[in-house]
Amino acid sequence: MSQSNAVRNPDNNADVIVVGAGPAGSTAATYLARSGVDVLLLEKSTFPRDKVCGDGLTPRGVKQVLALGVDVSGPDWLRNKGLRVIGGGRSLELPWPVLQDYPDFGLVRPRRDFDDILATLAVKAGARMRVATTVTAPIRDDRTGRIAGVTAKTPEGPTEFSAPLVLACDGVSARVALGMGINKRDDRPLGVAVRRYYRSPSRSDDDYLESHLELWDRSGERGSQRPKLLPGYGWIFGLGDGTVNVGLGMLNSSKAFGKTDYRALLRTWLDGTPQEWGLREENALGPIGGAGLPMGFNRTPHYADGLLLVGDAGGAVNPFNGEGIAYAMESAALAAESVLQALGRPAGASREAALEGYATAMKEHLGSYYRLGGVFSALIGKPSVMKTATRLGLPRKDLMYLVLKMLAGLYDSRDGDWADRVVRSLNRVAPSV
Template sequence: MADQLADSQCQVLVVGAGPAGAATAYHLAKAGVDVLVLEKGIFPRDKICGDGLTPGAVKEILAMGINPLDEGWQPNYGLSVIGGGHRIALPWPESGSLPSYGLTCQRTKLDQRLIQQAVAAGARLEENTVVQDLLTDGSGYARGACAIQRDRESRQKRELTFRAQYVVDCTGANARLASRQGRTPLKNRPLAVAARAYFRSPRGNETMMESHLELWDGKPGKSNLLPGYGWLFPMGDGIVNVGLGSVSSGAQSTKLPYKEIFHRWIANLPEEWGLREENMLGSLRSAPLPMAFNRKPAYENGLLLVGDAAGMISPFNGEGIAPAMFAGRRAAAALVQALGRTSRAQSELALREYPRDLQDQYGGYYSLGRVFVRLIENPKIMHACTKYGLNKPALMRFVHKLLSDGYERRKGVASDRVLQILTKVVIPS
């Protein structure tokens, strides 16, 4: 009983062991904090994702002490963009603050490797543990969670209670713990739905990702143009992640028959990709993508939100791993400071630096992204942009830097300074 009691207590309880939870736990453990991570699945486990990692995500992976190239991960060096009858190859921007390459990595491998790194740093992990509710004290302050754990061999369930000084919600788009505190999704934030499948492909080992900015439900230019985009991300080992997404500027997801559209779309892609039914691995799966800080505040009453739980996915490109891992690192820094303060009031001051960090990094950028989504959710506007913009290389390099979040936040070249200004003239909210 004493051992079970010790295992159920910690300084910081992290719920969810995806990239957000792993990054939070790693940086806490490296600072000497007693951190316990609860994960409802058993590794390796899959997550629905495009599996594309921008240079921003690579930066955060390196910050966790992992060198992905040394470990044989599949690198990519840019994006081939197709639309409006044009194709342009856009290398990742050269930057002092970011590496000039991206990665692709299946979430079964990525998530397991990241949480392994956190455990190696000193974090504790409990798998197969489904959190049921948030524990609070008399003032509503988060103090832990109650959960159900299923024994792997006997399959018997047991109820567990985990107590902590602070709790971090990394449970994904449903944000189960945040919802318990009344933090519901904002209605004026973009929401996307993405669907993806894996294929064996002759082009599965290429080092450029491919993005289709127009989504036709038949032959391009001879069928209906839909409010969405598609991608083909080579994964290495002769496998490619193929997917499509559709975004709405409001909280309601677009009502599209994704499975039907997906199969129509891939049927009209070049034969060289080999996207035939017999080459499909597994099934087509979909997931919601909450964007642009759709759940606030990121900190309140002892509970921090990191990653999809706070709706941190970029409205520009649908990428959530880089902002989730950045947020995990900054949440850990705030928690370390809070744990070292001598009063609740002082700890609260330290913790409120976390949402300020998020606002400084992404506030103006995501507000600009909301304007972007309102424009491109109209297929006619998207078609006009691709038709008249993709054949202008200088313009597209600028747009690529914006969409990929590849611009410098301070100083930089002229295009960086323009983007800095643009993100400051919008009103963050």
């Protein structure tokens, strides 16, 4: 069960090990530590660190941040009022809806700060965080088949950490899940996204998140060629400090997926945006970063043998819009709740049932919605469907109000208006994944 050359130390034992201090890991560690659970939070990097992301929080993400008790009133949190959708020659501003379940504003905050704030919160709550600690594999109890801890590379050398429960919050790489034999599902959508920061004073203070449904290559225009439609969807999110986060994503339902140079695609698109926005090489801040978007629960089961998959490690990105922070934090809250219930029960069948409850709660919370999202992502990967939907949909305000609620998951779970009822009905008829 244990690796003989690894360092063993009682400080390396805990009730729960959380692997990865991204939004999922820090959120789960905070909730558990606040309830008195002894948590080891193992993180491969040191803070503050960057994470390739759009840095945007919809009201769904804001709700999770508020639930943790984070103060978002300061000027470093740039508030937004809604989503601006650009496509089919139109620009439409869709304010975030007023709801019982979610606030009516979004936020933008670079992940360099955001993740640091959440990790600090976990430590303040009492979690024992070890940075520069790269988990290399799960330790499995040969007798029971259950996870019993993890091995990691640390500055002190290879080290073993032991706990009867492990939360895999290690993001899209999902090393711990893979080590336990939980592989990626190919019947679920997958995305890829790239992003870069630019100096752009004219776009930096935008109080709407801007989403581009069509990306145009305008490089041939001077030579009288017509602009060419490029694959993928883009965003421009102002950071309020003279800079913007700009990026694009593509789904595996698109023909161009896997055959595209995403970094070149980003440059081609941005070269065709108005000069005054400043989205040109000379204003770029740092390199273009990219990563996968594991969507629609593309790694399950979410619970098995003492291991809970949380956030990106459990494929929790929303297939409708590529948003992942909110869902990483929501899944973390659900995981923490199940772990607390489990630890309060004696070891055995009842404790195991509480842990199984996490997988059930994930299904109940997002299963049907993500199933619908899978259908949606398959459709919009086809340029003809996307073009028709943009042309017919954008001019219809009522329809777009409904679409916003559906795509951003911003509907009330009880009461609400006609659009909330439509989204809830659609969820009811879709099978849960």
